[in-house]
Amino acid sequence: MEFLKPQAAKTNPGSEDHYALTRRHMVEEIVAMSRETGAYKPRPISAKVLSVMAKVPRHRFIQEGSVYSAYYNRPLPIGHGQTISQPYIVALMTELLALDKQDTVLEVGTGSGYQSAVLAEMAGKVYSVEIIEPLAVRAAKLLGDLGYANIQVKLGDGSKGWPEYAPFDGIIVTAAADHMPQPLVDQLKPGGRMVIPVGGWSYIQELILITKDQDGMIHQENVLPVSFVPLTGGY
Numbered sequence: 001m002e003f004l005k006p007q008a009a010k011t012n013p014g015s016e017d018h019y020a021l022t023r024r025h026m027v028e029e030i031v032a033m034s035r036e037t038g039a040y041k042p043r044p045i046s047a048k049v050l051s052v053m054a055k056v057p058r059h060r061f062i063q064e065g066s067v068y069s070a071y072y073n074r075p076l077p078i079g080h081g082q083t084i085s086q087p088y089i090v091a092l093m094t095e096l097l098a099l100d101k102q103d104t105v106l107e108v109g110t111g112s113g114y115q116s117a118v119l120a121e122m123a124g125k126v127y128s129v130e131i132i133e134p135l136a137v138r139a140a141k142l143l144g145d146l147g148y149a150n151i152q153v154k155l156g157d158g159s160k161g162w163p164e165y166a167p168f169d170g171i172i173v174t175a176a177a178d179h180m181p182q183p184l185v186d187q188l189k190p191g192g193r194m195v196i197p198v199g200g201w202s203y204i205q206e207l208i209l210i211t212k213d214q215d216g217m218i219h220q221e222n223v224l225p226v227s228f229v230p231l232t233g234g235y
């Protein structure tokens with residue numbers, strides 16, 4: 001296993017010590033990757049986000065058959081043709097939201113529930129919408145079992161947002177849209193931030209950071225090329 005460092009070999013695979021150690025190595029990889037920005041603006045990942053990445057047990061969100069690779073810095077299948085995102089991308093998207101403990105966040109695409117757990121460590125309340133029923137059910141149960149009382153998961157089309165709880169301080173879309181969903185822009189608070197991969201479903205999209213200023217004006221910044229599964233639904 002090329003990712004594991006020698007000390008990892010001294011822990012018992014499957015033990016909590018082993019997961020904690022491999023999780024720390026994953027965080028080191030995230031830091032290294034955040035420095036390799038090439039032509040893109042450097043986006044350092046804050047100590048606060050890194051400590052959350054070092055805490056949330058990603059191995060609990062992975063399918064049984066691939067648990068051994070839970071802390072590799074790569075996306076993994078979660079069933080139903082969907083994936084849990086690469087840890088670096090989870091950290092980067094979380095960082096871009098610049099959350100604090102009073103904030104309310106909307107996540108579109110609950111998937112495994114891992115990103116929801118990371119957000120719940122940073123924000124006051126997380127509303128997460130998933131369109132595939134077995135994924136929504138599994139994530140809601142697991143997040144409850146792990147004690148995340150500040151996450152609410154709903155089965156539905158998240159491209160329409162969640163109007164009952166809008167406006168949101170942060171919105172994160174974890175599937176690729178072929179255009180910016182207007183309901184999500186409308187549900188962002190003045191001063192709020194949204195991160196969303198946009199650009200069609202042909203494997204490469206652009207990760208976009210949207211900020212809404214106090215006058216309701218929208219500002220858009222291209223962050224990085226990314227590759228996400230498609231955002232479905234009727235937006």
Ligand code: SAM
Nearest residue numbers: 084109111112114115130131158174231232233
């Ligand atoms: N955040 C997830 C995690 O941590 O595991 C990863 C999500 S996966 C890359 C994208 C998810 O978006 C899939 O579970 C997919 O079913 C969901 N999705 C796609 N279109 C959606 C929509 N319109 N509303 C809600 N969820 C949607």
